[in-house]
Amino acid sequence: MNPIAVYVHIPFCPSKCGYCDFNSYAMEGEIMERTTRAIIAEIERSEQRGRPAKSLFFGGGTPTFLSAAQLLRILDAVVCAHPPTQRCEITSEANPGTADAGKFKQMRTAGFNRLSLGAQSFQDGELLRLGRIHKSDETVRAVASAREAGFTNLNLDLMFALPNQTDAVWQDNLYKALALNPEHLSLYCLTIEPNTAFYKQQKRGMLTVPNEEAQIRMYESCAKTAAQHGLFQYEISNYAKPGFECVHNLTYWRGEEYAAYGPGAVSRIGSVRQTRVKHPARYCEAVENGFSLYCEQESLTENDLRTEKIMLGLRLNRGVNAEVLDAQAANRVIARGWIEKTENRFRLTPEGRRFCNQAILELI
Numbered sequence: 001m002n003p004i005a006v007y008v009h010i011p012f013c014p015s016k017c018g019y020c021d022f023n024s025y026a027m028e029g030e031i032m033e034r035t036t037r038a039i040i041a042e043i044e045r046s047e048q049r050g051r052p053a054k055s056l057f058f059g060g061g062t063p064t065f066l067s068a069a070q071l072l073r074i075l076d077a078v079v080c081a082h083p084p085t086q087r088c089e090i091t092s093e094a095n096p097g098t099a100d101a102g103k104f105k106q107m108r109t110a111g112f113n114r115l116s117l118g119a120q121s122f123q124d125g126e127l128l129r130l131g132r133i134h135k136s137d138e139t140v141r142a143v144a145s146a147r148e149a150g151f152t153n154l155n156l157d158l159m160f161a162l163p164n165q166t167d168a169v170w171q172d173n174l175y176k177a178l179a180l181n182p183e184h185l186s187l188y189c190l191t192i193e194p195n196t197a198f199y200k201q202q203k204r205g206m207l208t209v210p211n212e213e214a215q216i217r218m219y220e221s222c223a224k225t226a227a228q229h230g231l232f233q234y235e236i237s238n239y240a241k242p243g244f245e246c247v248h249n250l251t252y253w254r255g256e257e258y259a260a261y262g263p264g265a266v267s268r269i270g271s272v273r274q275t276r277v278k279h280p281a282r283y284c285e286a287v288e289n290g291f292s293l294y295c296e297q298e299s300l301t302e303n304d305l306r307t308e309k310i311m312l313g314l315r316l317n318r319g320v321n322a323e324v325l326d327a328q329a330a331n332r333v334i335a336r337g338w339i340e341k342t343e344n345r346f347r348l349t350p351e352g353r354r355f356c357n358q359a360i361l362e363l364i
């Protein structure tokens, strides 16, 4: 059986950040234990049981908001269902405000070998504005604790174009992140999504973010600065030391299969994509009563799969296989200077990265 990527969604956070549109809930107490039991039950009943895992990824929400014992019970269940391959990447996202040295040690001992820390900014004022529960010195301490616990593969998430952010402040955040010597960086532009507190504030004129020109400047500074510190861009928003590219996310970007468990988690096995019930209590009810776990199920056509391959593959520096693209459409986009051909692949040019969505629309 081919190894697959496996995702586990932990939907709880201590509070909801102003910009967050992830499937996360500011809930705690009994529902966390009930959801832990439900996720384990879902894993134990999975039709994908027995397929080895090349990556396991605990995302959220905030996985480290669970107790170490709950997190490790889920890890045990998933490892039992999906025996990890020899070099399996086992990641947990972690919020610097919800993890301590003891929890990191237990996680490392149990088999987690990669941590993804949501740093987001190194300015306490910005963290407060975002609604994050941690301060910048907690991120520094979390990195030290992770290293002490034996993690040799750390990602830091940062966002740019935050409310009222200047280029200088963004550069300061980036340098502070790089000073912590992470193996991997994810650098995302803040996007204001509907159904978030930030969206309402923006509508009322209470939130101002840097304009598009400033966003492009901030984005373009990322690759150069990261490369000076030995982290190379391999995807539109991701940078890594050689050999530390994220195995799990590469699976998505390459259009390969992935299993998933937990409230709101999305899997794609073969051509079938399934989205699990999102609300933790509804998800638990479905598992406990043997009801269908899915709020959406779709059978992807050949054309859907090809479109996804183009959309996701173009995010990668290596681009997509030439045979996936229509030659005429590719030539039109080459003429605009947005993609280029390298051997038998097409990839975005630096200019094309700025117009990624338009380039993709033209190609599909």
Ligand code: SF4
Binding pocket: 012, 013, 015, 016, 017, 019, 020, 021, 022, 024, 060, 061, 062, 095, 118
């Ligand atoms: S910590 Fe992450 S998942 Fe949780 S509310 Fe904030 S942005 Fe959303």
